Amino acid sequence: MNEQLEMEDTMMQDAVRYVKEAGALILELMKQPLQIHEKKNQSDLVTIVDVQSEELLRNRIMNDYPSHWILSEETDGCREDSHHLMLQPPSGYGWIIDPVDGTTNFIHKMAHFAISVGIIKDGVPICGVVYNPVTDELYFGRKHGGAFLNGISIQVGQEQELDQALLGTGFPAKEWKTNSIVVEQIAKITGAARDVRIIGSASLDLCLVASGRLTGFWHDGLYPWDVAAGLIIIQEAGGKISNRAGNEFKLSDDTLVASNSYIHQSLLAVLK
Known part of the structure; x- marks a missing residue:
């Protein structure tokens, strides 16, 4: 070494x-x-x-x-x-x-x-x-x-299709309102995935993806301290992480999509 x-x-x-x-x-x-x-x-x-x-x-x-x-x-x-x-x-x-x-x-x-x-x-x-x-x-x-x-x-889950996926998301504080974009996103996901959870800790939610407990996770309005640790944990567990445009995620981004990699493109397509 x-x-x-x-x-x-x-x-x-x-x-x-x-x-x-x-x-x-x-x-x-x-x-x-x-x-x-x-x-x-x-x-x-x-x-x-x-x-x-x-x-x-x-x-x-x-x-x-x-x-x-x-x-x-x-x-x-x-x-x-x-x-x-x-x-x-x-x-x-x-x-x-x-x-x-x-x-x-x-x-x-x-x-x-x-x-x-x-x-x-x-x-x-x-x-x-x-x-x-x-x-x-x-x-x-x-x-x-x-x-x-x-x-x-640990490794990410092996679900191959979006309809097999348990997903997580969350509300940025400024989006806790009736016309929130998160409500619109959940409406698009409803029926397309197995279910959605809002648990309330982005760093832990990313680790749930890394350990296969969640299949994917998306969130807008995150900050570097929300994701810096979970990012490398997901990658090392075999998962994929990008911004919502599908580009490589950077710590300067404020949209994030993480998954076991198999469902990534399907999740992006629904969120777009």
Whole structure:
């Protein structure tokens, strides 16, 4: 193993350690009363748990890798700026983190939220770690190194046709309205696929595709921290990911379609 691979292996192990620490912190904070604040509306929320989890992750990364850049949900300003940043991402190694992906689920005590950490090199995802502290399920993937759930190799599902597919999607906060494009998309999918689930944590939903629990997933209005980790996990599990136009997905995109690859073109065709 050369020096670069050794360093990246250490980074992935450290990312696993960081999310485990953040998970333990979250489980402890769950015992206390929550302070809930709105960002843009009643569906776009943040809690002190998000903030403290992010502080822990940032502090660990800055201490261990002071030369690396960090992009995180609660700290780095306007979300739209994150898409612009990823058009020409900083060179070298970077960490893209979501301290609690699925905050609304967390607030309502639904056990479907995660800490998500993606590691990037020169704009390309190379490692991803997604951890649900309630179920103690830890997904990770590394470029050319496979995808795993709690250390066991995972692969996407084998459904060949869209009508065999269980799909996932979600509402961006700004689309939680009666005339939402998501409602139109679900109407198109209804009857074409086996069923649709809206579970509420994009990083975990991508991991459900990677592990074959979902056949596909689509979502508009996502940000780099929602997808940086899940992207590499899906790819290493044998799946496919693109934007809604069918082009190679980039972290600057705000439309995403992920699948087991077999149903990808059929899913794109219905969504278009």
